[in-house]
Amino acid sequence: MTRILLIRHGQTAWNEDCGERLRGRAEIDLDDTGIAQAEATARRLADWPLAAVYSSPLKRAMLTASILAQPHGLSVQPDHGLIDIDYGKWQGLSIPEAEADDRDLYHRWLNSPQTVTFPQGEGLEQVRGRVVGALERLAALHPDQAIALVSHKVACKVLVCSLLGLDTSHFWQVQQDLCAISIFEAHEDGFAVVRINDTCHLEGLA
DSSP: OEEEEEEEOOOBTTSGGGTOBOOTTOOOOBOHHHHHHHHHHHHHHTTSOEEEEEEOSSHHHHHHHHHHHGGGTOOEEEOGGGOOOOOGGGTTOBHHHHHHHOHHHHHHHHHOGGGOBOTTSOBHHHHHHHHHHHHHHHHHTSTTOEEEEEEOHHHHHHHHHHHTTOOGGGGGGOOOOTTOEEEEEEETTEEEEEEEEEOGGGTTOO
16 A cells, blocks of 8 residues: 655744744745754654655755655655645734734634635635645555655645545644644555654654
């Protein structure tokens, strides 16, 4: 069977512990903690026989993926299907700034995320179509192999919802932490979820 390891990128200055901003397609570097998280994840996966590493083309994901790929002697292959959600004009806003811009939209995002399309951006269903399509396409290229996919919080959450048979109204019920590992197995009749949001390899990091 094909095994897919889904990994969220490491920490940046715009992530939760550093004053969260809506990152989306913005190009942001990993910070020192993010690099340490990626290195810890690479050590965790060093014994996995990875056949390929694919990543969102955004540099925070690409650097995470490059660190993961190095012990395996692999080159990272960017894939647009794994890119983060397009927040449109909200990209780069802090949470208070987003709420101030459109209070109704912000509260619908918190309570009915499946109904939201961001101004000049996209909604969760568009993300779902893209990321599920990428998963199916890349899994088909690697029968009976293990591959790693490095992506973003929204994309990872939406993909996990889909593989659990949940619609995107359950978006906030799925946790995907920085450098968390989720594992799926591809079978003839679909995908089985093996592990979700495993972060035990990050214990002890600041």
